[in-house]
Amino acid sequence: MYPVKSYATLGATQPLAPFDFSRRDLKPHDVLIDIRFCGICHTDIHQVRNEWGHSIYPMVPGHEITGLVSEVGNQVNTFKPGDKVGVGCMVDSCRTCPDCQEGLEQFCSHPIFTYNNYEKDGKTLAQGGYSTRIVVDDKFVLKIPQNLPLDAAAPLLCAGITTYSPLRHWKAGKGTNLGIIGLGGLGHMAVKIAKAMGAQVSVLSHSRKKEADAKRLGADHYYATSEPGTFEKLVKTFDLIICTVSVDLDWNQYLALLKRDGTMVILGAPPKAPTVSATSLIFGRHSLAGSLIGGIKETQQMLDFCGEHNIVSDIELIPIQKAQESYERIIKGDVKFRFVIDMSSLK
Amino acid sequence: MYPVKSYATLGATQPLAPFDFSRRDLKPHDVLIDIRFCGICHTDIHQVRNEWGHSIYPMVPGHEITGLVSEVGNQVNTFKPGDKVGVGCMVDSCRTCPDCQEGLEQFCSHPIFTYNNYEKDGKTLAQGGYSTRIVVDDKFVLKIPQNLPLDAAAPLLCAGITTYSPLRHWKAGKGTNLGIIGLGGLGHMAVKIAKAMGAQVSVLSHSRKKEADAKRLGADHYYATSEPGTFEKLVKTFDLIICTVSVDLDWNQYLALLKRDGTMVILGAPPKAPTVSATSLIFGRHSLAGSLIGGIKETQQMLDFCGEHNIVSDIELIPIQKAQESYERIIKGDVKFRFVIDMSSLK
Numbered sequence: 001m002y003p004v005k006s007y008a009t010l011g012a013t014q015p016l017a018p019f020d021f022s023r024r025d026l027k028p029h030d031v032l033i034d035i036r037f038c039g040i041c042h043t044d045i046h047q048v049r050n051e052w053g054h055s056i057y058p059m060v061p062g063h064e065i066t067g068l069v070s071e072v073g074n075q076v077n078t079f080k081p082g083d084k085v086g087v088g089c090m091v092d093s094c095r096t097c098p099d100c101q102e103g104l105e106q107f108c109s110h111p112i113f114t115y116n117n118y119e120k121d122g123k124t125l126a127q128g129g130y131s132t133r134i135v136v137d138d139k140f141v142l143k144i145p146q147n148l149p150l151d152a153a154a155p156l157l158c159a160g161i162t163t164y165s166p167l168r169h170w171k172a173g174k175g176t177n178l179g180i181i182g183l184g185g186l187g188h189m190a191v192k193i194a195k196a197m198g199a200q201v202s203v204l205s206h207s208r209k210k211e212a213d214a215k216r217l218g219a220d221h222y223y224a225t226s227e228p229g230t231f232e233k234l235v236k237t238f239d240l241i242i243c244t245v246s247v248d249l250d251w252n253q254y255l256a257l258l259k260r261d262g263t264m265v266i267l268g269a270p271p272k273a274p275t276v277s278a279t280s281l282i283f284g285r286h287s288l289a290g291s292l293i294g295g296i297k298e299t300q301q302m303l304d305f306c307g308e309h310n311i312v313s314d315i316e317l318i319p320i321q322k323a324q325e326s327y328e329r330i331i332k333g334d335v336k337f338r339f340v341i342d343m344s345s346l347k
Numbered sequence: 348m349y350p351v352k353s354y355a356t357l358g359a360t361q362p363l364a365p366f367d368f369s370r371r372d373l374k375p376h377d378v379l380i381d382i383r384f385c386g387i388c389h390t391d392i393h394q395v396r397n398e399w400g401h402s403i404y405p406m407v408p409g410h411e412i413t414g415l416v417s418e419v420g421n422q423v424n425t426f427k428p429g430d431k432v433g434v435g436c437m438v439d440s441c442r443t444c445p446d447c448q449e450g451l452e453q454f455c456s457h458p459i460f461t462y463n464n465y466e467k468d469g470k471t472l473a474q475g476g477y478s479t480r481i482v483v484d485d486k487f488v489l490k491i492p493q494n495l496p497l498d499a500a501a502p503l504l505c506a507g508i509t510t511y512s513p514l515r516h517w518k519a520g521k522g523t524n525l526g527i528i529g530l531g532g533l534g535h536m537a538v539k540i541a542k543a544m545g546a547q548v549s550v551l552s553h554s555r556k557k558e559a560d561a562k563r564l565g566a567d568h569y570y571a572t573s574e575p576g577t578f579e580k581l582v583k584t585f586d587l588i589i590c591t592v593s594v595d596l597d598w599n600q601y602l603a604l605l606k607r608d609g610t611m612v613i614l615g616a617p618p619k620a621p622t623v624s625a626t627s628l629i630f631g632r633h634s635l636a637g638s639l640i641g642g643i644k645e646t647q648q649m650l651d652f653c654g655e656h657n658i659v660s661d662i663e664l665i666p667i668q669k670a671q672e673s674y675e676r677i678i679k680g681d682v683k684f685r686f687v688i689d690m691s692s693l694k
Binding site: 026099104107114169246251252262263265266268270273274276277278279280281282283285286287288289290291292295 | 376446451454540593598599607610613614615617618620621622623624626627628629630631632633634635636637638639
């Protein structure tokens with residue numbers, strides 16, 4: 001067993017606090033990773049606070065993990081000590097269902113998420129990346145391109161793949177007029193990735209507050225949805241809309257901005273299920289779809305793509321002692337655009 | 348001008364009653380059709396009763412028209428007197444927008460529907476098929492295959508194309524596990540067309556009442572959604588679901604029946620906009636889409652397809668004097684599966 005330092009929470013109303021535990025001994029296909037950085041995803045907050053109702057404690061959150069391989073099991077031949085690697089939202093899956101066979105493990109009925117569920121043994125709590133080390137089966141370990149810094153690459157493991165996957169699946173590229181709703185952790189990655197794919201990118205945000213940032217990140221256009229006339233002006237504009245925000249919105253207003261045969265893809269669940277008018281779908285043959293992170297194979301493709309295009313997240317690096325207060329800033333939208341924990345602060 | 352007999356309604360609460368008016372003189376591309384049959388679509392009831400709030404009176408409803416060409420304009424070379432023809436929901440469109448250019452006139456911003464709007468001159472009320480004759484531009488006249496009877500072919504012009512179009516667009520065929528919600532005018536056409544396309548067809552209906560009919564029409568499976576356990580049993584079953592009913596349903600229950608990457612297509616608007624949970628879309632990468640009748644080119648393809656496969660509607664033929672009471676029976680679901688007016692009753 002490998003002793004590990006971490007920050008965990010012991011209950012929905014408890015603060016993150018130092019927590020020691022052990023990682024399993026290496027099985028033949030396991031990789032021991034010395035965690036250097038871990039991004040903070042809004043999901044961490046939902047889970048830590050049991051906002052989705054199925055939290056298990058103690059909980060070490062974190063699924064945007066980067067680090068260096070420190071040891072490998074005796075059957076591992078794709079990684080060696082010193083390699084730059086990452087771990088995202090999943091650390092295993094059933095591997096036999098059609099979804100797993102097709103490399104779409106995120107849709108497996110029995111995925112093992114990086115934290116807040118049990119490992120394959122059914123009794124060990126999987127613990128996440130706000131920690132010094134992690135042991136992961138090599139099939140779920142990703143290679144980080146040499147040219148990407150480990151700190152700013154960490155958010156690619158969730159925010160990156162969550163936006164890359166739908167952009168690829170719905171074929172964003174040259175000639176695609178793309179709308180991105182929201183410019184937070186996901187939204188800013190969507191802008192960078194979609195631009196690199198060749199799409200024409202518009203950011204749709206509530207106010208003008210983020211306009212300069214959107215342009216700096218590469219957006220071609222910026223629209224403040226709170227300004228009168230914005231929706232009317234943009235009717236039938238977009239081939240594809242990616243909704244990166246989980247707040248209550250009138251989806252029908254956005255569906256009206258799609259061209260014929262356009263698709264709006266939802267990445268997060270708003271607090272209240274929105275109403276969808278059938279006419280928003282029927283007129284224009286629109287589709288409303290959802291997308292969930294991405295499979296392991298596609299996550300590697302995304303990392304390689306980001307390597308080629310020198311894409312990383314815009315981050316604010318913090319010591320783990322500030323993770324708790326960063327949650328409040330995330331909820332207020334006060335971050336450009338992702339907090340990443342420097343794990344050296346824990347050692 | 349051509350004098351025409353018809354049944355019209357003079358206001359939302361008025362009964363259908365005899366009404367005489369005239370059709371325009373033939374322009375070079377016009378076709379004069381001697382109407383033999385006209386199907387009764389639920390849309391007729393909505394429009395006659397102003398349930399969608401934009402009815403114009405006097406209104407001659409009817410957009411499932413079949414008949415014989417009796418005269419043609421001097422530039423018409425695709426039709427000649429005696430030809431078996433049909434007219435559906437549209438009699439013209441702008442013809443210049445991208446949708447029209449691609450043969451998807453149903454999405455044109457300025458379509459001319461067969462009734463309840465003004466013709467291209469902006470002042471003549473377009474009047475529908477509960478009438479003895481109609482004048483239509485040849486681009487919007489369809490050829491009815493020789494082997495199809497004009498009475499049972501009439502509903503193909505709306506119910507047929509409304510179901511054929513999404514089945515083709517979402518590629519129903521061999522290997523497709525298809526769910527059809529509802530077995531009314533649209534649903535029974537969907538079963539016949541989808542079977543001819545090679546799909547495996549399941550009908551999802553509230554009770555067991557229509558099971559024998561569904562099987563007779565060719566459905567492979569039948570499920571009564573009111574029976575306990577039906578939804579649980581069918582989770583992740585269908586590649587494609589076509590919702591042919593316009594009643595209040597929990598769309599989320601049906602989205603859960605889709606396999607990964609499955610699509611549910613909505614053909615009609617329920618009275619109350621349903622709520623859609625983001626998780627119904629995100630888990631399984633599901634799509635919720637809409638479809639609206641079909642373009643003229645596709646309508647001809649549908650008719651040719653129905654000719655090849657000997658597909659027509661199951662109808663109950665009535666004299667026009669019974670159209671009014673047929674509305675009540677349609678609302679009660681008491682028809683197998685489409686009323687068609689025999690226009691000889693009007694002459």
